[in-house]
Amino acid sequence: MNTEVSHPKAVVEADEFVDARVTPLGSLEILSHEEVAKLLDRGQGGLYPLFRRCALAVLNSGSNSDDARELFEKHKDFDVRIVQQSWGIKLEITHAPAVAFVDGKMIKGVKEHLFAVLRDIVYIANEIVESGRFNLQEPESITNAVFCILRNARILDTKGRPDLVVCWGGHSISRDEYEYTKKVGYELGLRGLSVCTGCGPGAMKGPMKGATIGHSKQRVQTGRYIGLTEPSIVAAESPNPIVNHLVIMPDIEKRLEAFVRLGHGIIVFPGGVGTAEEILYLLGVLLDPANIKQPMPVVFTGPASAAAYFQRMDEFIGLTLGTQAQSRYKIIIDDPAEVSRVMGAGLGHVYNHRRATGDAYNFNWTLKIPPAFQLPFEVTHESVAGLDLHFDQPIHARAANLRRMFSALVAGNIKENGIRQIEAKGPFEIKGDTRMMGPIDELLKQFMAQNRMKLSGDYKPVYRIV
Secondary structure, eight states, X not given: OOEEESSOOOOOBTTTEEEEEEEEOSTTSOOOHHHHHHHHOOSTTSSHHXXXXXXXXXXXXXXXXXXXXXXXXXXXXXEEEEEEETTEEEEEEEEEEGGGEETTEEOHHHHHXXXXXXXXXXXXIXXXXXXXXXOTTSHHHHHHHHHHHHHHTTTTOOOSSSOEEEEEOOSSOOHHHHHHHHHHHHHHHHTTXXXXXXXXXXXXXXXXXXXXXXXXXXXXXXXXXXXXXXXXXXXXXXXXXXXXXXXXXXXXXXXXXXXXXXXXXXXXXXXXXXXXXXXXXXXXXXXXXGGTTOOOOEEEEEOGGGHHHXXXXXXXXXXXXXXXXXXXXXEEESOHHHHHHHHHHHHHHHHHHHHHHTOOSSSOOSOOXXXXXXXXXXXXXXXXXTOOOSSSSOHHHHHHHHHHHHHHHHHHHHOHHHHXXXXXXXXXXXXXXXHHHHHHHHHHXXXXXXXXXXXXXXXXXXXXXX
16 A cells, blocks of 8 residues: 655654654545544544554564563653545654655555554444454354454455465564574565565564565566564564555454464474464464365474474474374474475465365465454463363364464463563462473473563563462
């Protein structure tokens, strides 16, 4: 979505803050009076608080902090106002992060992200939540809502063969690991493959950066760098500047569903509790009996220095989910070209399967996602303590509860609401079968020892294993 700055009046205050007026171009030139009223409504039911938070996160792209509360405190005077005019709208922004501007003009990629935020917030509120078309407690309706959000964002326009590789990994990784993600991305780009990530820094940025070089060498002009995020995490993981298609999903569950329905293959780099959550979501879905024949190439990979990380992750999966779960992925250490070759071969199987079943190339309708993975998990001390972390349940159900546990740790680490809960009531209590608590404890200790829990500041555990 193209945008431009109209009559910029950039005012730099100590090189930190900028005021500007921004006018969109393209598909979001106008809003109805009702939509503008909702966006200006600063009350509990209005859209302004949500839009302001997401807009500030986008304008803060490039920050080295993952502390959402620190961002909001530093920019407590930030304001964005929608001005309705007879010929369209414009945004009046005050006290914005100066990093989003060059010589008083907003960086084009940042502007595109800003109006992607506006597009998705308006669409989700009007068409998904309030229209009455969707029952967001019913599996098929949830999937339809995910599809409609992606379609409205024009993510599903591609008509080509399966070529989208989802890359997961931590935002807090070592330099060695980051450089490796770029090398893998480069190999994917040389093979004409596109990349989808969580849109933030670290292992979400590296593959995209590498792919741009591979695409450039192959003269690929249509490379896609898709970033999927959601409101509660975008402030801690601001979209990186390489993302050329940004989508704000309503919550983490719909974000994860968008990943697995959009992606044709998945690469997992080293990460922390967020990456563990993604792995458990993926394995839980693939382990559902309805998805046994579903082709989905999955590769865990990192540099030689990450070998111990993946050994521990593989052991954790084996001890908690068993060998069937371990059979759904391949571990490749320190070989970017082999990762890309394996992924390319796997995408061939995906192509054949989609042709044989008549499923779409751009959205995996046949993948069954059980309600336990679709319905939002409200993170509270009570809900975390009540999780069923025992072995006497089907594998995919066990994975669903483990996923929820790691989701709670993500909230406690970097999401504003989770941080406030920890401050008010102390660490979340994790309890269950001792055979499961041991592997969880060992994995989390490794994350802390390798500084994978938090990008900035000292880490104080947000959990206690009972």
